[in-house]
Amino acid sequence: MTDAPDGTLATLYPVLAALPAAARQRLQARAQVISMPAGATVFDELQACHGFPFVLSGGLRVVKAAPNGRELPLYRVTPGETCIISSACLLGRAPYNARGIAEVETRLLLLPNADFQALLDEPAFRDFVFQLFSERIADLMQLIEEVAFRKLDQRLAALLLGKGPRLHVTHQQLADELGSVREIVSRLLKGFAEQGLVALAREQVAILDPAGLRRVAGV
Structure with missing residues (x-):
């Protein structure tokens, strides 16, 4: 991995400091930094998910697109957060069911699927992923309530x-x-x-x- 100082990553994602040294070294060696220009499609519906993204800078807008071109915003992912749809796709070995768009120029650290699965064996990382699920599901329930009832x-x-x-x-x-x-x-x-x-x-x-x-x- 290049161009992503370990200190910056640990500052944004403190959970990584709780990982064993071997797990941190594996992440550093295997993860790849990807830069996306503003407006770029980071992932799209029906695409295979190849890795777990850590946002280093910029941010993503995750939307559900309708056949007529309309989009329903689901949530945003900013530095220090990650994408639960990516997590769900990796856990379920399923393709994406939404679209991710770079709101501004964005840098991601992408952890390959096999390494994500290995990190889930670490309690601290597993708790981090499922805590994100809990928070995002609460946000999505609020969105459903607004769309359905307001x-x-x-x-x-x-x-x-x-x-x-x-x-x-x-x-x-x-x-x-x-x-x-x-x-x-x-x-x-x-x-x-x-x-x-x-x-x-x-x-x-x-x-x-x-x-x-x-x-x-x-x-």
């Missing part, structure tokens, strides 16, 4: 409130985060503007009435 205007209002008083974002980016289409989000934003909740400008949304947005969001 109207899109409520979800949009909550999304706006979580991004600060002034957003530098396109309607398409908001639609992507909500798993919707730009035309619907634009129509909802226009309605918010007519109610005096927000002010719209090119690639900007300014929140004028946070309390009003909270009422819409139901929070």
Whole structure:
């Protein structure tokens, strides 16, 4: 492995310090650093999973794509985290069932499948993987609840409130985060503007009435 100092990796993933020396040496020798430009597809549906990714810098957006091209964001993976879909595919020896996209220029440390399976014999690493499963499943359950039970205007209002008083974002980016289409989000934003909740400008949304947005969001 090159271009991934052990100190940097251990800082991002402290669990690795709990591994026996032989396991750490195996990881260092076998894992490979991969650089991906912004917007690159890191993995795609039905592709085989060849390794376990550690994110060194940048980040991934994991989405579920529909046949019509729409995407539902599932979660993000930032440095110090890892991808449970990759873990599930390796554990189940199954292909990917979602798509991973580099949000910005991203560097990954990819641990081959055989070495991932060997590390699972180490209690500290096994606990780390299953703790991630627990956290991500909780996040995905919340996403399912929002999609199934909250109207899109409520979800949009909550999304706006979580991004600060002034957003530098396109309607398409908001639609992507909500798993919707730009035309619907634009129509909802226009309605918010007519109610005096927000002010719209090119690639900007300014929140004028946070309390009003909270009422819409139901929070």
